[in-house]
Amino acid sequence: MSTLTLKLYPSWDTQKSPIPPRSRLYNLEPIGIGTPYVESLTSYVIRLAEQHCITTRRLLIKEIAPFMGREPKLSNLRNERNESIGKILGVNRDRTATNGTGLMATNLVRAMSILTKRTDLYFLTLRPWEKVLSKRDLLRHERVWCPSCYQEWRDTNKSIYEPLLWCINVVQICPIHHHPFLSVCPHCLNQQLVLSGDSQTGHCNKCGKWLGSYRYKSGGVNQMKKADEIAWQLYVNHELGELIASAPTIISPIDSNRISQTISNFINQAFQSNQAALSRAISVNQATIGSWCKGKVIPQIDKLLLLSHQMRIKLLDFLTTDILFFDNIACGSSTNQAEQPRKSYKRINSERKQVLNIVLQEVINEYPPPSLEDVAFRLKHYPLCLQNHFPELCQIIKVRHADYKSVSRQQKIQPILELALQEFPPPSFLEISRRLGYKNNSYLYRYFPELSRSISKRYQEYNNAIGKKKRELVCQEIQNVAQLLHSQGQKPTQRRVTQLLTKPGVMRNLWVRSYLREIRQSLGYD
Numbered sequence: 254m255s256t257l258t259l260k261l262y263p264s265w266d267t268q269k270s271p272i273p274p275r276s277r278l279y280n281l282e283p284i285g286i287g288t289p290y291v292e293s294l295t296s297y298v299i300r301l302a303e304q305h306c307i308t309t310r311r312l313l314i315k316e317i318a319p320f321m322g323r324e325p326k327l328s329n330l331r332n333e334r335n336e337s338i339g340k341i342l343g344v345n346r347d348r349t350a351t352n353g354t355g356l357m358a359t360n361l362v363r364a365m366s367i368l369t370k371r372t373d374l375y376f377l378t379l380r381p382w383e384k385v386l387s388k389r390d391l392l393r394h395e396r397v398w399c400p401s402c403y404q405e406w407r408d409t410n411k412s413i414y415e416p417l418l419w420c421i422n423v424v425q426i427c428p429i430h431h432h433p434f435l436s437v438c439p440h441c442l443n444q445q446l447v448l449s450g451d452s453q454t455g456h457c458n459k460c461g462k463w464l465g466s467y468r469y470k471s472g473g474v475n476q477m478k479k480a481d482e483i484a485w486q487l488y489v490n491h492e493l494g495e496l497i498a499s500a501p502t503i504i505s506p507i508d509s510n511r512i513s514q515t516i517s518n519f520i521n522q523a524f525q526s527n528q529a530a531l532s533r534a535i536s537v538n539q540a541t542i543g544s545w546c547k548g549k550v551i552p553q554i555d556k557l558l559l560l561s562h563q564m565r566i567k568l569l570d571f572l573t574t575d576i577l578f579f580d581n582i583a584c585g586s587s588t589n590q591a592e593q594p595r596k597s598y599k600r601i602n603s604e605r606k607q608v609l610n611i612v613l614q615e616v617i618n619e620y621p622p623p624s625l626e627d628v629a630f631r632l633k634h635y636p637l638c639l640q641n642h643f644p645e646l647c648q649i650i651k652v653r654h655a656d657y658k659s660v661s662r663q664q665k666i667q668p669i670l671e672l673a674l675q676e677f678p679p680p681s682f683l684e685i686s687r688r689l690g691y692k693n694n695s696y697l698y699r700y701f702p703e704l705s706r707s708i709s710k711r712y713q714e715y716n717n718a719i720g721k722k723k724r725e726l727v728c729q730e731i732q733n734v735a736q737l738l739h740s741q742g743q744k745p746t747q748r749r750v751t752q753l754l755t756k757p758g759v760m761r762n763l764w765v766r767s768y769l770r771e772i773r774q775s776l777g778y779d
């Protein structure tokens with residue numbers, strides 16, 4: 254028997270839910286927020302233009318300008334090309350501040366946020382660090398790029414963009430590929446502005462050609478010779494990368510007073526209140542240090558890095574945390590000496606010494622031979638302490654380990670060199686050395702003379718062959734062009750021939766001009 258029961262249904266809300274306002278431009282997601290490789294604001298503008306299939310100029314003039322408070326002047330801007338962009342941004346040719354800490358970045362962030370309805374564009378600039386980063390020499394004035402990064406992104410179908418890190422002046426090498434940035438287009442030899450009406454990601458602003466390549470790797474490293482220079486650059490990259498990455502997660506307010514406080518504390522603790530000692534340690538004059546301590550001036554970015562390195566704290570902590578005590582202080586000495594642990598000479602009683610002696614004797618017969626650092630770690634002593642008490646045994650341990658390392662390195666290197674001999678096009682010997690992590694090729698030449706010579710020779714021969722082939726092609730073309738002009742009744746002068754060449758630049762070579770002279774003579778001129 255069924256009983257009739259009434260069911261109660263929830264009432265329907267028949268009101269239409271409000272549709273949130275649409276953004277004028279795509280709500281394009283910025284690349285890499287919260288990572289060291291976050292995109293710069295200028296890069297975002299350029300990418301957005303590309304997404305809308307318009308030029309950066311058009312985006313800036315038509316869409317962004319009205320929100321930058323620049324409307325009234327627009328009517329007479331339409332015809333001016335480069336200058337108009339500068340006027341919209343509120344600067345002349347120096348557009349670097351677009352990614353910086355000042356008003357220009359704020360204005361552009363505001364305009365772009367209105368247009369895209371995004372709230373995170375602030376992190377594409379250095380605005381979050383406005384209070385603690387000095388504007389002086391902070392950003393570079395021209396556009397730079399890492400050709401390997403571009404090429405790699407293209408090869409792996411990733412978006413091409415320009416990281417904010419590339420804009421910072423003190424960052425001089427790519428943190429991924431470790432070679433210096435390029436700032437001159439290899440095709441048209443021009444430098445470029447950070448943002449222009451013709452900006453395109455990964456391409457030259459001037460000639461429009463693709464800027465990515467793996468070719469510039471070895472050429473770049475040559476410019477940066479010293480290992481400590483590279484080590485410093487990697488440190489700079491790391492510290493600034495961390496700073497940029499942490500911007501979205503910073504909670505405590507950033508305050509420039511903290512810097513002067515930290516520096517004063519540091520001088521008091523590490524240098525017994527002696528400003529001159531810090532001045533010597535970081536090579537900055539004392540008056541400047543005085544004005545930092547009084548909070549009159551914020552140290553420039555390069556000096557901030559020197560200081561945080563000297564204090565052995567992270568730059569991020571330096572700028573965001575109240576540091577009252579310094580643990581591993583480098584007391585007035587240069588930073589290299591500070592790497593050594595200080596407690597190395599602690600006393601060892603005679604019993605312990607006997608035990609250690611027996612253990613070290615055992616270690617000498619161990620295979621594979623451990624490093625002195627490993628042994629010291631196992632025995633819970635500092636390497637320097639062991640060395641102090643057992644100089645001979647430690648010497649043997651070090652030599653055995655070094656020999657072992659060099660043999661195993663050789664076993665690893667040989668097959669790589671042999672493979673290089675089969676590579677095509679033949680790599681240069683320097684390139685191979687670099688791949689193996691050597692700064693120059695003397696090590697490889699010493700231990701693998703035969704293979705090294707073969708690799709060099711092969712590269713040389715290949716290059717010669719290529720050069721010869723190119724010359725032949727050039728000669729052939731010159732001959733053809735000269736013949737053509739001759740058959741038209743025109744004298745094949747240098748100017749006429751040059752105009753008809755596919756690569757007119759070759760005429761700059763002496764041998765090309767003298768070849769043309771020969772051809773002319775053979776045709777009965779001169």
Ligand SMILES: [Zn+2]
Nearest residue numbers: 399402427430
């Ligand atoms: Zn790179």
Ligand SMILES: [Zn+2]
Nearest residue numbers: 438441457460
């Ligand atoms: Zn170019």
